[in-house]
Amino acid sequence: MTKKKNTTRKAAAPRNKKTSAPPVVGVIMGSTSDWETMKFATDALELLGVPYEAKVVSAHRTPARLVAYATTAKGRGLQVIIAGAGGAAHLPGMVASMTALPVLGVPVRSKALSGLDSLLSIVQMPGGVPVGTLAIGEAGAKNAGLLAGAIIALQDKQVAAKLDAFRAQQTDDVADSPDA
Numbered sequence: 001m002t003k004k005k006n007t008t009r010k011a012a013a014p015r016n017k018k019t020s021a022p023p024v025v026g027v028i029m030g031s032t033s034d035w036e037t038m039k040f041a042t043d044a045l046e047l048l049g050v051p052y053e054a055k056v057v058s059a060h061r062t063p064a065r066l067v068a069y070a071t072t073a074k075g076r077g078l079q080v081i082i083a084g085a086g087g088a089a090h091l092p093g094m095v096a097s098m099t100a101l102p103v104l105g106v107p108v109r110s111k112a113l114s115g116l117d118s119l120l121s122i123v124q125m126p127g128g129v130p131v132g133t134l135a136i137g138e139a140g141a142k143n144a145g146l147l148a149g150a151i152i153a154l155q156d157k158q159v160a161a162k163l164d165a166f167r168a169q170q171t172d173d174v175a176d177s178p179d180a
């Protein structure tokens with residue numbers, strides 16, 4: 001049977017920046033509908049010059065893909081995984097259960113509960129299987145990208161320099177007064 005393509009969501013599919021360097025950060029999400037949020041993570045990684053890959057891996061709809069991804073991630077050279085999901089957001093926790101790599105979880109804003117369900121699903125991990133949980137939505141995705149970059153920067157001077165420059169610029173951009 002041929003697979004039916006979901007053309008209505010084509011524009012929202014994760015994009016992988018063409019780069020010669022192998023990815024060190026894996027950005028995964030439960031659905032193409034999460035890409036609108038998760039692209040803020042990859043934007044941050046691009047800003048810091050961190051090679052990444054972006055994939056759709058659903059804990060509920062593609063469990064075999066999830067197992068394959070999580071169990072091969074470290075061997076493929078990934079150093080950090082950012083996992084975003086919404087609603088009953090099992091993806092970050094399930095990935096963390098199958099790899100010792102640091103996993104950063106991004107709660108995607110859900111239609112029904114505005115992402116509070118996603119947040120609670122991701123943050124309440126039992127002691128022993130950590131997921132570093134970020135804020136709901138775009139800010140969480142952006143910060144996941146920056147945090148992954150900060151982890152990579154511990155052993156990569158070029159990424160560290162870009163991170164320092166970003167932080168300095170952010171500080172410089174703050175006005176002295178509200179009407180400046």
Ligand code: RP5
Pocket residue numbers: 029030031032033034058060084085086087088108
């Ligand atoms: C979750 O269900 C996904 O992470 C997404 O946030 C949510 C809705 O998915 P779609 O119905 O849009 O594919 O698994």
